[in-house]
Amino acid sequence: MFLLIFSTVLDYYTGIKIHENSKLSRKKFWLWLSIGINLGFLCVFKYYNFFTDSFANGLSLLGFNVHLGSLQILLPVGISFYTFHGLSYVIDIYKNRIEPERDFVEYSVFVSFFPLLVAGPIERATHLLPQISKKREFNYSNAVDGLRQILWGLFKKIVIADNCAEYANTIFNNSAGLSGSTLLLGAILFSFQIYCDFSGYSDIALGTARLFGIELLRNFAFPYFSRDIAEFWRRWHISLSSWFKDYLYFPLGGSKGGMLMTIRNTFIIFIVSGFWHGANWTFVAWGFLNALYIMPSIIFGTNRKNLDIVAKGKYLPTLKEFFSICLTFGLTVLAWIFFRASSIAHAFTYISGIFSKSLFKIPQFAGRSEAIPIMIMTVIFIIIEWFGREQQYAIAKLGAKWNRPLRWLMYYCLILAMYFFAGSEQQFIYFQF
Numbered sequence: 014m015f016l017l018i019f020s021t022v023l024d025y026y027t028g029i030k031i032h033e034n035s036k037l038s039r040k041k042f043w044l045w046l047s048i049g050i051n052l053g054f055l056c057v058f059k060y061y062n063f064f065t066d067s068f069a070n071g072l073s074l075l076g077f078n079v080h081l082g083s084l085q086i087l088l089p090v091g092i093s094f095y096t097f098h099g100l101s102y103v104i105d106i107y108k109n110r111i112e113p114e115r116d117f118v119e120y121s122v123f124v125s126f127f128p129l130l131v132a133g134p135i136e137r138a139t140h141l142l143p144q145i146s147k148k149r150e151f152n153y154s155n156a157v158d159g160l161r162q163i164l165w166g167l168f169k170k171i172v173i174a175d176n177c178a179e180y181a182n183t184i185f186n187n188s189a190g191l192s193g194s195t196l197l198l199g200a201i202l203f204s205f206q207i208y209c210d211f212s213g214y215s216d217i218a219l220g221t222a223r224l225f226g227i228e229l230l231r232n233f234a235f236p237y238f239s240r241d242i243a244e245f246w247r248r249w250h251i252s253l254s255s256w257f258k259d260y261l262y263f264p265l266g267g268s269k270g271g272m273l274m275t276i277r278n279t280f281i282i283f284i285v286s287g288f289w290h291g292a293n294w295t296f297v298a299w300g301f302l303n304a305l306y307i308m309p310s311i312i313f314g315t316n317r318k319n320l321d322i323v324a325k326g327k328y329l330p331t332l333k334e335f336f337s338i339c340l341t342f343g344l345t346v347l348a349w350i351f352f353r354a355s356s357i358a359h360a361f362t363y364i365s366g367i368f369s370k371s372l373f374k375i376p377q378f379a380g381r382s383e384a385i386p387i388m389i390m391t392v393i394f395i396i397i398e399w400f401g402r403e404q405q406y407a408i409a410k411l412g413a414k415w416n417r418p419l420r421w422l423m424y425y426c427l428i429l430a431m432y433f434f435a436g437s438e439q440q441f442i443y444f445q446f
Contacts, residue, residue, distance in 0.1 A: 016054060016089050021124045023050060024099035028106045028113040040107060047103045051096050058089055063292030091131040093289060093446050097256055098124050102138040104260055111139055119145050126227070128218040132211070132443040134232040134252035141227070149226030158409070159223030161424075165408050166216025168427045173394050174210035176387040176436040177202040184378055185353055188363050193372030196363055197346075203353045204346045205391055208237065210442045211250070216406055235402045237345070238323050240337035242306040243316035245345060253289070257282045272312065279311055280304045290352070290446050295360060299351040306344055322403055390434060 027047040031040050056064075061084050069079045102123070105111045114120040122145050129136060184191060184199030191199075215232035222229045236248035246254055262282050268275040280301070287300020310316040323338065324330040330338065347364065354360035378384075401407035412420040 016058075016092065017095060017125060020051060020054070020095060020099055021121050023047060024103050024124070025114070025117055025120050028103050029115070031103060031106050032113045044103060044107045048100060051099055055092060055096050057084070058086060058092060060288075060292045067294075088445070090444070094133050094135055095124050095130065097135045097253075098138075101135075101256065101260060105138055111142070114138070114142055114146075116146070126222070128221040129229060132214050132218070132441055132446075133250075134215060134218065134230045135256050136230060136252070140230060144227050152226065155223050155226065159220040161408060162216045162220035162223070162406050164220075164424060164427055165406055166213040166218075166220060168431060169209035169213035169216065169394070170441075171431045171436075172434045173387075173391055174206050174208075174213055175439045176384075176434060177206035177209070177391070178439045179436050180378065180380060180384045180387070181206050181353070183380065185363070187379075188359070188366065191366065192374045192377060193367045193369045194374050195376040195378050196367045197372065198376045199378075200346045200350050200353075200363075200367070204237075204342075204349050207349065207352070207442055208233075209394075210439070214441050214443065219406075231405065235322070235398060235407075237342055238338055238399065238402055239341050240319045240323055240334060241310055241315070241341055242303065242344065243310045244319040245341055246303070246307065247320075253286065257286055261285065275311060276308065279307065283307075294357050295351050295354050298357055298360065299348055302348045302351060306348070325403060328400075387434065387436075390430070 024047055027043045030043040034040050034043065073079070102111075102120075106113055114123070119142065123136070123138060123142050126136070126141070126145075181199050181202040184195060185203065188196060188199070212233040219229050219231070230252045232250060232252050234248040234251065236245050239245035239248055262278050265278045265281060266274050267278060283300040283304035284297055285300070287296040287298070287303075290296045290299075307316065310318070323334055350363050351357075351360045354363055397411070398407045401409065401411060404410050408423075412423050415423075
């Protein structure tokens with residue numbers, strides 16, 4: 014709480030000082046004071062042990078045995094998210110995009126609005142502050158829509174994510190000696206776990222905010238239906254991707270300095286994005302791999318090719334679109350292995366185990382028979398997501414024209430599914446970031 018309050022006071026005050034000073038040098042002083050202190054806290058609490066351990070390991074390779082002290086501290090809740098909220102606020106003031114908020118309470122609500130505090134989406138002052146400042150009145154249709162999105166988010170988290178987590182953990186934690194098909198299934202299960210876990214949280218956050226008359230930034234737009242990696246990153250964790258684009262990619266020069274600068278800046282934002290997720294080389298490798306994935310579309314200028322939703326207005330995609338979706342999903346699953354693995358060595362061992370002769374065997378793992386109903390539920394989930402892919406969330410319009418008893422039956426079916434398929438409780442993955 015101290016860090017949250019201190020960060021809020023710091024950015025509130027520095028924002029006013031940036032706006033009040035006419036000299037550019039003074040503006041820069043207050044800007045960099047805010048950036049330096051905020052990132053300093055983030056580095057100490059989140060990355061200090063990582064840097065000291067990596068430095069000591071690097072020296073040990075050169076024959077020097079150094080023992081550096083580590084900090085036995087807990088990562089403060091939501092620090093990555095509210096740090097980025099504050100940074101975007103002071104940078105926007107410095108760039109003259111907004112004026113500072115003079116009401117401290119309203120600014121505090123922007124930083125610590127409870128639905129998004131611990132796991133996003135990462136909001137912008139230009140979007141959220143005006144909504145906080147204006148008078149809001151209860152809107153019945155918005156409340157119904159918000160509750161529907163909360164219900165869908167809970168379904169994704171409790172039924173799909175938590176159950177997929179149970180079997181993904183079993184496979185990843187006992188990967189040695191398992192067949193390639195089993196390892197591939199574990200990677201696919203984790204892919205659905207992290208998607209339903211994080212997008213489920215975002216749905217709950219957006220729906221809860223809508224009950225209060227607040228519209229938060231959309232964070233997911235059916236990313237697993239993407240036809241290339243560039244489209245995937247326009248649809249996955251949208252608020253973070255756009256934050257890095259606006260506050261890191263463009264300030265570094267974006268694509269204005271030619272192809273080499275574009276490639277350099279793309280690698281920087283993907284590696285920093287990986288590092289943002291956690292103090293482990295596996296996250297850096299995950300970011301680096303995604304940067305490699307997106308390079309062909311950057312080099313050949315096809316990264317803005319698929320801007321609209323796939324097969325818009327149609328029931329099924331074309332054969333070309335289907336194979337593009339499968340290829341993109343396959344590459345994404347491969348990258349998620351680095352995200353989930355305990356170490357780089359574990360990730361490479363896991364991947365090498367997939368690409369073996371046992372890839373074509375029937376998967377075998379503890380609890381396989383109990384996992385079959387969950388796999389069926391996951392297939393049903395994918396079908397619902399597909400037919401709702403043109404909406405803000407999958408069931409936004411589902412049952413809208415049905416009579417009330419039938420529509421309520423659908424809601425109770427989702428609630429009963431949560432009751433009967435409730436797996437072991439799993440913490441939201443992005444709480445740790």
